[in-house]
Amino acid sequence: MAYVAVKGGERAIDAAHDWLAEERRGDPAVPPLGVAQIQQQLGRAVNRVMAEGSLYDPQLAALAIKQAQGDLIEAAFLLRAYRTTLPRFAHSKPVDTGAMRIERRISAIFKDLPGGQMLGPTYDYTHRLLDFSLLDDEAVAQGPVAEAVPEAMPRVPDILGHEGIIEPDVPSEQEPGDLTREPLSFPAGRDVRLQALARGDEGFLLGMGYSTQRGYGGSHPFAGEIRMGEVSVEIEPAELGFAIDIGDVVLTECQMVNQFQGSKTVPPRFTRGYGLVFGFGERKAMAMALVDRTLRAEELGEDVTAPAQNVEFVLYHSDNIEATGFVEHLKLPHYVDFQSELQNVRKMRAERGTPE
Amino acid sequence: MDAPRSARQRWMSVLARADTGVLRRLLNQRAPLPAYTVLRGPEGGLAMVRGRAGGGGAAFNLGEMTVTRCSVSTEAGFVGHAYIQGRDTARAELAALADALMQDPLQAESIEKHVIAPLEHQQALKRAERAGKAAATKVQFFTMRTMRT
Amino acid sequence: MTPGFADPVADSQACFRTILDVMARPGHVRSVSGITAPAPLCDAAAAVLLTLLDHETPLWLDPEAEAARPWIAFHTGAPHGASFAMALSLPDLTRFPAGTDEMPETSATIIVQVASLTAGRAYRLEGPGLRQPAVVRIAGLPDDFASIWQRNHALFPRGIDLILCAGNTLTALPRSVSVTKA
Numbered sequence: 001m002a003y004v005a006v007k008g009g010e011r012a013i014d015a016a017h018d019w020l021a022e023e024r025r026g027d028p029a030v031p032p033l034g035v036a037q038i039q040q041q042l043g044r045a046v047n048r049v050m051a052e053g054s055l056y057d058p059q060l061a062a063l064a065i066k067q068a069q070g071d072l073i074e075a076a077f078l079l080r081a082y083r084t085t086l087p088r089f090a091h092s093k094p095v096d097t098g099a100m101r102i103e104r105r106i107s108a109i110f111k112d113l114p115g116g117q118m119l120g121p122t123y124d125y126t127h128r129l130l131d132f133s134l135l136d137d138e139a140v141a142q143g144p145v146a147e148a149v150p151e152a153m154p155r156v157p158d159i160l161g162h163e164g165i166i167e168p169d170v171p172s173e174q175e176p177g178d179l180t181r182e183p184l185s186f187p188a189g190r191d192v193r194l195q196a197l198a199r200g201d202e203g204f205l206l207g208m209g210y211s212t213q214r215g216y217g218g219s220h221p222f223a224g225e226i227r228m229g230e231v232s233v234e235i236e237p238a239e240l241g242f243a244i245d246i247g248d249v250v251l252t253e254c255q256m257v258n259q260f261q262g263s264k265t266v267p268p269r270f271t272r273g274y275g276l277v278f279g280f281g282e283r284k285a286m287a288m289a290l291v292d293r294t295l296r297a298e299e300l301g302e303d304v305t306a307p308a309q310n311v312e313f314v315l316y317h318s319d320n321i322e323a324t325g326f327v328e329h330l331k332l333p334h335y336v337d338f339q340s341e342l343q344n345v346r347k348m349r350a351e352r353g354t355p356e
Numbered sequence: 357m358d359a360p361r362s363a364r365q366r367w368m369s370v371l372a373r374a375d376t377g378v379l380r381r382l383l384n385q386r387a388p389l390p391a392y393t394v395l396r397g398p399e400g401g402l403a404m405v406r407g408r409a410g411g412g413g414a415a416f417n418l419g420e421m422t423v424t425r426c427s428v429s430t431e432a433g434f435v436g437h438a439y440i441q442g443r444d445t446a447r448a449e450l451a452a453l454a455d456a457l458m459q460d461p462l463q464a465e466s467i468e469k470h471v472i473a474p475l476e477h478q479q480a481l482k483r484a485e486r487a488g489k490a491a492a493t494k495v496q497f498f499t500m501r502t503m504r505t
Numbered sequence: 506m507t508p509g510f511a512d513p514v515a516d517s518q519a520c521f522r523t524i525l526d527v528m529a530r531p532g533h534v535r536s537v538s539g540i541t542a543p544a545p546l547c548d549a550a551a552a553v554l555l556t557l558l559d560h561e562t563p564l565w566l567d568p569e570a571e572a573a574r575p576w577i578a579f580h581t582g583a584p585h586g587a588s589f590a591m592a593l594s595l596p597d598l599t600r601f602p603a604g605t606d607e608m609p610e611t612s613a614t615i616i617v618q619v620a621s622l623t624a625g626r627a628y629r630l631e632g633p634g635l636r637q638p639a640v641v642r643i644a645g646l647p648d649d650f651a652s653i654w655q656r657n658h659a660l661f662p663r664g665i666d667l668i669l670c671a672g673n674t675l676t677a678l679p680r681s682v683s684v685t686k687a
Binding site: 050051054055056057059060083086087088089090091092093094095097098101102103104111112116117118119120121122143144145146147148149155157158169170171172173174175176177178179180190191192194195198199229232233235237239240242243244245246247248249251253255272274276278 | 361365368369372373399400401402403404405406407408409410411412413414415416417418419420421422423425427437439440441442443483484485486487488489490491492493494495497
């Protein structure tokens with residue numbers, strides 16, 4: 001691969017960017033879109049950009065969406081670029097999703113799980129009919145409010161765990177690897193895999209997860225539990241010497257429960273895949289949990305036959321910023337490369353006596 | 357000079373979630389703000405948020421969040437710190453000042469009454485409102501008779 | 506606890522520019538401003554620390570400078586390690602990472618506080634960044650500094666980089682420069 005320096009495009013580039021700004025604004029007769037409007041009214045887009053941009057800041061994500069004219073990969077790219085300008089003060093204590101202030105919680109395996117099931121603000125059970133009333137700015141009626149009874153909401157694996165029929169979490173205080181500091185290398189531990197998946201492209205993970213359900217590395221999953229809500233984030237600044245709460249992030253967590261035939265050393269039991277993403281991102285959390293489980297194939301002694309079980313394949317291609325960078329670089333000048341290819345092909349044709 | 361840890365954790369947690377305008381108004385309407393020196397910041401940065409595999413296993417890095425921090429020292433010699441989510445430098449400075457004042461025995465009672473308690477109440481209401489909305493979407497299962505025969 | 510830079514953004518940028526300049530022109534002496542250092546550090550050393558360190562740049566601190574540790578930790582958050590070192594007298598350079606041939610940038614940068622950069626023993630500097638050999642006077646380095654330095658210089662592209670600070674002035678000796686007694 002070679003790049004060649006080209007001069008002379010400056011004026012064209014400036015004009016292109018000026019036009020882009022005009023296009024972004026659109027018809028001046030239409031009121032401009034405020035960042036607060038995006039943050040409030042395009043929340044799912046904001047969540048996706050925060051997850052794939054790997055930066056939790058709803059206002060910045062909304063700004064990025066505005067700047068990128070709604071191109072969510074471009075917006076995630078803007079967030080990734082922004083974060084490189086900031087020092088990292090701290091890492092948090094691992095968040096406790098068991099203490100989440102739950103806004104949605106469902107289980108496909110236990111009807112009557114302790115704490116109950118709450119649908120939250122979901123698109124499930126909507127009819128997918130276009131709602132033409134949204135063409136007008138009609139006021140939205142306040143939904144019902146019920147009395148919230150404080151109740152423990154244990155994570156589903158913690159409920160099944162007592163029987164030993166499902167694999168337990170193995171707590172560890174080992175310092176996790178960090179892709180933003182050390183480039184990906186293989187074999188990649190589950191810590192690094194989960195980080196890569198959490199910032200991975202939703203579409204890619206959805207396709208990978210789907211492929212496992214269709215038989216490419218089938219892992220017989222059940223959605224053990226999906227929960228969404230706020231968790232507090234705590235850091236421990238050195239000057240204080242104790243942990244302080246710095247705010248809240250909305251997270252979506254998915255516990256996939258998978259059938260497992262057992263191996264020479266482990267009796268048959270349920271295994272698990274885990275998904276955790278910034279914001280309300282249920283599709284992404286579920287896909288992540290499916291792929292997390294298939295990427296554990298080798299660890300669990302299963303044959304690695306399908307793309308979704310291939311750690312290198314999945315991790316090297318899940319990041320949409322890297323992917324778009326490499327795909328889109330093809331539009332940059334490759335004049336020298338192409339000239340040499342051209343000469344090669346002409347030479348080969350001449351050698352074979354192909355008429356010009 | 358060190359306030360009991362859990363008490364300080366509580367008020368820092370309340371201050372971290374305060375609305376800037378409200379915090380400024382509550383701090384100012386009580387009495388003129390005392391003079392203070394900024395020791396560090398307010399400055400923006402990041403915290404890496406961690407989760408645990410499976411919810412309870414080994415830690416992994418989930419992604420970063422924006423954080424603003426500030427440290428101030430009051431004339432009376434109390435040092436206040438703030439680390440708050442987001443990028444609001446004014447809020448970080450006010451939160452650090454309030455943290456310093458809460459450690460000052462001459463100020464703490466008044467700040468608690470006029471600043472911390474009202475903020476905490478407001479935050480509890482906001483949480484309760486969302487919890488109430490979630491509770492309204494709680495599913496009441498019943499098994500249909502015809503399914504059982 | 507005392508504040509760091511009076512104007513953190515502008516002052517640290519100015520100091521960074523100064524460090525670049527003295528690294529590029531070894532032996533040139535420049536000054537920094539906007540800071541009051543905690544004892545026992547001089548202003549220039551404190552400014553360099555605040556400019557170059559953060560949570561991800563491990564620092565080895567001379568036990569003699571222990572009194573400044575809380576201030577450094579508060580303002581930089583630098584963990585323990587030896588990507589950087591702050592010393593009140595020249596430490597044994599061979600104890601610090603000199604980098605590898607593949608990754609020479611992983612070597613340590615050592616900040617040494619000396620008595621003066623205008624008076625004292627004269628050294629002759631030669632190397633990249635110097636059109637002609639320069640002479641610099643430094644008080645507070647060991648008598649055999651020139652030979653110590655030449656052993657470090659011989660490791661190039663590996664090797665330690667030194668930043669020398671006195672009062673509010675600083676200069677630098679990057680590994681690429683050769684030092685002899687003048």
